[in-house]
Amino acid sequence: MSNPVDAMQMDQAAAESVLMCQGLGMTYAEGKLRTPVFDGLDLAVRKGETVAILGASGAGKSTLLHLLGGLDTPTAGEVFVAGQRMSALSDKARGTLRNHALGFVYQFHHLLPEFTALENVMLPVLLGGADVAEGRRRATGLLEAVGLSHRLQHKPGELSGGERQRAAVARALVNRPACVLGDEPTGNLDEKTASIVFDLMLGLNREQGTSLVLVTHDRRLARRLDRVMELHEGKLRQLARDEV
Numbered sequence: 001m002s003n004p005v006d007a008m009q010m011d012q013a014a015a016e017s018v019l020m021c022q023g024l025g026m027t028y029a030e031g032k033l034r035t036p037v038f039d040g041l042d043l044a045v046r047k048g049e050t051v052a053i054l055g056a057s058g059a060g061k062s063t064l065l066h067l068l069g070g071l072d073t074p075t076a077g078e079v080f081v082a083g084q085r086m087s088a089l090s091d092k093a094r095g096t097l098r099n100h101a102l103g104f105v106y107q108f109h110h111l112l113p114e115f116t117a118l119e120n121v122m123l124p125v126l127l128g129g130a131d132v133a134e135g136r137r138r139a140t141g142l143l144e145a146v147g148l149s150h151r152l153q154h155k156p157g158e159l160s161g162g163e164r165q166r167a168a169v170a171r172a173l174v175n176r177p178a179c180v181l182g183d184e185p186t187g188n189l190d191e192k193t194a195s196i197v198f199d200l201m202l203g204l205n206r207e208q209g210t211s212l213v214l215v216t217h218d219r220r221l222a223r224r225l226d227r228v229m230e231l232h233e234g235k236l237r238q239l240a241r242d243e244v
């Protein structure tokens with residue numbers, strides 16, 4: 001960013017968004033193999049806004065979500081989380097900001113198998129520095145909200161697929177993040193359970209004013225979000241309602 005006026009405008013726009021990227025580019029490089037995925041992507045997600053990202057297999061949706069979540073470093077451009085420029089932060093500060101400001105839900109739940117549902121949901125609260133009583137209170141409240149108050153002591157292997165995914169949603173929301181990033185969060189569930197988990201995410205996000213960025217192949221679910229974007233041939237484009 002050579003022009004200071006541009007830099008100030010970018011910082012201003014970032015401050016008004018919970019999540020923003022500008023000029024985002026990613027090219028994977030391994031030895032001589034270079035895989036350009038996209039370049040020059042701009043996206044700004046406002047507080048409470050829900051955004052779907054559609055795109056064919058291999059279009060770069062997971063790559064984009066990883067970069068937005070600070071889990072990988074872009075080869076071009078900038079990501080701002082809660083107004084903070086990710087590239088300006090140390091690894092430790094980036095990790096703290098991620099834990100505090102973002103929640104993640106994946107297609108596979110990624111719950112820790114040796115811990116109970118309650119412990120899994122408490123963990124991000126404890127990592128954020130709160131005490132055990134506070135962690136238990138918040139985790140229990142959210143597990144109740146996702147209909148799992150009767151399964152607090154069950155380990156992931158003792159839960160159904162839908163129950164595991166609901167626990168993963170509770171875990172993503174327990175630190176009251178500004179934004180939840182979902183990578184096909186209902187992709188592994190049957191239609192009815194997918195719809196229940198999706199309703200839960202939307203309901204909890206709206207109650208808490210949390211923004212949602214959701215990668216999905218399911219246009220029917222995407223249509224229920226505020227905005228639908230499509231990643232196609234390295235470009236991100238907002239779709240009109242009748243295109244979804």
Ligand SMILES: Nc1ncnc2c1ncn2[C@@H]1O[C@H](COP(=O)(O)OP(=O)(O)OP(=O)(O)O)[C@@H](O)[C@H]1O
Nearest residue numbers: 028029035037055056057058059060061062063064
């Ligand atoms: N670590 C990596 N090294 C090299 N290339 C990669 C790497 N990760 C992903 N890619 C390539 O980048 C492109 C985008 O991958 P990505 O996983 O982001 O796509 P996607 O849109 O999420 O696909 P899907 O819908 O199938 O999950 C793909 O062509 C993939 O092969």
